[in-house]
Amino acid sequence: MSDDAKLPDPMEALLSAWPVAHRPELDWEAFADATVTHAFADDHPVADDLLEAPPLDPEEGEPSKPRLAAVPSVDDDELSLTDIAKASLEDDDPEEARELAQLAFSHAHRERVSRPSYPDVPRTSEIRATPRPPVPVENAAPQAEVVSLESHQSSPASRRTGGGGRWGLAVAVLGIAAAAAIVVFRPSQGSAPATAAAPPITIPAETKGEPAKASPGEQEVAMAPQSNVAAPSLTVEELKPEAPSAAAPKLALTAAKPAAAAPTPPATAAAPEQEEPDDPRLVPASQAGNVPLEPSTGAALAAVGRVMGGAKACVAGHSGPSNATITFGSDGKVQSVGISGPAAGTAAESCIRNALSGARVAPFAKPAFTVRVPIRP
Amino acid sequence: MYLAHKRMPQRTDRELVDAAREGDAEAFGTFVRRHQKRIYRLAAHMLRDAAEAEDVTQDAFVRAYRALDRFDGRSEPFTWLYRIAVNLSLNTIRSRKTRRTGPSVDDPRVEGAMVETRVTIGNPAELTSDRQVARMLAEGLDSLSETLRVTLILVTVDGLSHGEAAEILGCPEGTIAWRVHEARKKLQTFLEKRGHTREAE
Numbered sequence: 001m002s003d004d005a006k007l008p009d010p011m012e013a014l015l016s017a018w019p020v021a022h023r024p025e026l027d028w029e030a031f032a033d034a035t036v037t038h039a040f041a042d043d044h045p046v047a048d049d050l051l052e053a054p055p056l057d058p059e060e061g062e063p064s065k066p067r068l069a070a071v072p073s074v075d076d077d078e079l080s081l082t083d084i085a086k087a088s089l090e091d092d093d094p095e096e097a098r099e100l101a102q103l104a105f106s107h108a109h110r111e112r113v114s115r116p117s118y119p120d121v122p123r124t125s126e127i128r129a130t131p132r133p134p135v136p137v138e139n140a141a142p143q144a145e146v147v148s149l150e151s152h153q154s155s156p157a158s159r160r161t162g163g164g165g166r167w168g169l170a171v172a173v174l175g176i177a178a179a180a181a182i183v184v185f186r187p188s189q190g191s192a193p194a195t196a197a198a199p200p201i202t203i204p205a206e207t208k209g210e211p212a213k214a215s216p217g218e219q220e221v222a223m224a225p226q227s228n229v230a231a232p233s234l235t236v237e238e239l240k241p242e243a244p245s246a247a248a249p250k251l252a253l254t255a256a257k258p259a260a261a262a263p264t265p266p267a268t269a270a271a272p273e274q275e276e277p278d279d280p281r282l283v284p285a286s287q288a289g290n291v292p293l294e295p296s297t298g299a300a301l302a303a304v305g306r307v308m309g310g311a312k313a314c315v316a317g318h319s320g321p322s323n324a325t326i327t328f329g330s331d332g333k334v335q336s337v338g339i340s341g342p343a344a345g346t347a348a349e350s351c352i353r354n355a356l357s358g359a360r361v362a363p364f365a366k367p368a369f370t371v372r373v374p375i376r377p
Numbered sequence: 378m379y380l381a382h383k384r385m386p387q388r389t390d391r392e393l394v395d396a397a398r399e400g401d402a403e404a405f406g407t408f409v410r411r412h413q414k415r416i417y418r419l420a421a422h423m424l425r426d427a428a429e430a431e432d433v434t435q436d437a438f439v440r441a442y443r444a445l446d447r448f449d450g451r452s453e454p455f456t457w458l459y460r461i462a463v464n465l466s467l468n469t470i471r472s473r474k475t476r477r478t479g480p481s482v483d484d485p486r487v488e489g490a491m492v493e494t495r496v497t498i499g500n501p502a503e504l505t506s507d508r509q510v511a512r513m514l515a516e517g518l519d520s521l522s523e524t525l526r527v528t529l530i531l532v533t534v535d536g537l538s539h540g541e542a543a544e545i546l547g548c549p550e551g552t553i554a555w556r557v558h559e560a561r562k563k564l565q566t567f568l569e570k571r572g573h574t575r576e577a578e
Contacts, residue, residue: 005561008573010510018418018486018534032409035435036402039442046444053547054463056524063555320536376538 016341017320291330295361300328300371303359310355311375314348318377322348324356327370332361335368343375390454398445409438412455415535416462422518422530423466427485433469437462452544459537459545463527470523487511517567525560532557 006012049055295303304326315322322341329335337353352375361369388396388407396404416437420430441448441458448457487508518526531542532553539553546553568574 005558005565007561007565007568010507011514011568011573014511014514015533016536018422028410028413031431031435032406032413035409035413035438036406038435039405039439040402042439042443044443046440046447050440050461050464051444051447051457052460052464054460054467054527054545056467056527056546057522059522059524059556059559061559062524063549063552376536 291363291365294364294366294369295328295332297371300326300359300361300369301373303328303361304356304371304373307355307358308373308375310358311352312377314351314355315343315375315377318342318348321374321376322352323372323374324352325370325372326356326359327368328359328361328364330364330367332363334359341375391450394445394448394454397442398448405442408454412458413438416458419459419462419530419535420466421485422534423463423527424469425484425486425515425519429469430485433462433465436465440465453541456541456544459531460547463545467523484512484515486515513568513571513573514564517564520567521560521563525556525563528553528556529560529564533561 007015311324320342322339322343325338325340327335327337334357337356339349339352343349343352388404390408390411393404393408393411397408413434417430417434420433420437421427424430424433437458440461444461448454518529521529528542528546531537531545532539537545539550539557542553543550
């Protein structure tokens with residue numbers, strides 16, 4: 001129950017533990033004996049309507065169709081993804097859609113946690129991290145502009161660098177302009193490689209999405225020769241190996257040569273992450289601590305639900321429900337378990353604590369995440 | 378006899394009901410002793426009358442026994458019993474000639490709460506305050522509709538799960554959750570209008 005409908009504490013206490021009217025135990029014994037005697041003596045038939053659902057009027061505003069609990073409870077484990085999908089097709093209420101989404105996420109999380117690992121099947125992150133072989137640039141096409149744009153749209157490296165993509169596009173345009181200028185103003189050079197003529201274009205280190213650095217960190221980038229093979233590649237070469245800066249090497253993208261048939265040496269550059277694996281900016285997101293801010297409530301409840309059986313066993317025979325406040329640490333393990341209600345201060349408290357400490361959620365970014373669950377006998 | 382019952386190993390409700398179906402009076406007696414207080418509390422909250430609550434409690438067990446052959450075993454015996462008790466309570470309420478508007482002087486809910494409190498506390502000033510709390514809460518419960526009151530009693534007072542309450546009342550669990558929340562909100566509003574707020578504590 002959400003706190004917005006919480007009553008004053010004395011009222012809450014009385015409501016959750018309202019005593020049965022006091023009477024001596026012997027009275028209850030006599031009452032039970034009389035009841036059994038009546039039951040065995042009575043032979044009146046029982047009307048069917050007594051055994052059916054009580055005829056209660058639906059409350060105004062009450063959901064008229066089967067509705068899922070506001071917060072996924074452990075009972076929702078019984079719903080399959082098929083049930084959720086069917087419910088979502090029948091449902092146009094945004095609030096219920098949100099609940100269904102929570103449930104679906106909860107299921108997805110459970111499946112992710114319980115999914116067996118297949119060592120022979122590479123994970124997507126592993127495929128991304130695998131260095132690609134250099135792409136030969138023979139039959140280099142003159143359409144450097146087109147290839148550059150394709151590179152921007154599909155290169156994983158450019159996607160990862162974020163704002164650097166825009167810089168790359170700007171560099172590409174400038175490079176084309178420079179190449180065009182060379183062709184127009186220096187026609188006598190014929191098929192001379194454009195790389196030799198194109199002046200390097202200096203851009204700040206922001207290319208990779210970082211704040212501008214001082215001049216030693218600046219990078220010189222020129223247009224790269226492009227191939228007409230399918231895989232987009234901005235060929236990276238070190239134009240100035242004599243540059244002393246190791247932390248910020250001067251990289252250059254050599255401009256495409258307009259000559260069509262001339263064989264070109266294969267590009268030797270690899271993906272940026274292969275060249276600079278230590279650069280945190282280039283580490284794949286999956287390796288850079290890309291965890292959710294906090295687990296979903298559904299995921300946390302599902303995790304608690306998996307160990308709830310043990311906790312319930314601890315309170316067997318208790319008169320009323322106890323409450324457990326479970327705090328998960330950012331590593332997904334249970335940090336602390338607080339118990340209130342009838343089990344508090346009894347042997348059941350440590351029993352519950354031990355049982356619930358086995359719950360696990362996926363790691364998350366926040367320092368802690370807390371859920372509160374009732375433990376009913 | 379009572380002590381002898383206490384020494385017996387615990388049998389499940391299903392085992393007791395199966396034995397009672399075969400005519401085992403002792404097994405049925407154990408079933409009655411196990412649930413009679415809770416059924417009485419439920420009836421007392423619904424009826425607000427001790428004598429009527431006793432009648433309904435006894436009648437619920439008698440009807441349950443007479444209908445044992447119709448218990449299909451798909452639900453728990455105690456939810457089946459609760460359903461009979463709720464139906465009997467509603468029948469009693471609807472057969473009354475006049476509608477009761479508030480707790481009576483000898484309201485079994487308030488008296489039950491006060492007897493328990495008297496044993497544990499004993500301070501006259503606190504007793505008066507506790508009586509006011511119990512009375513105010515009883516009035517708040519009475520201000521709810523039958524639907525909300527029954528649902529809130531089953532879930533909050535009796536501690537049944539939403540699933541168990543849904544089985545008793547024959548509606549989805551989501552409806553139970555909605556009703557409980559709605560009942561609490563209305564109860565909160567009722568109490569706030571009378572100066573009982575969380576901030577006022």
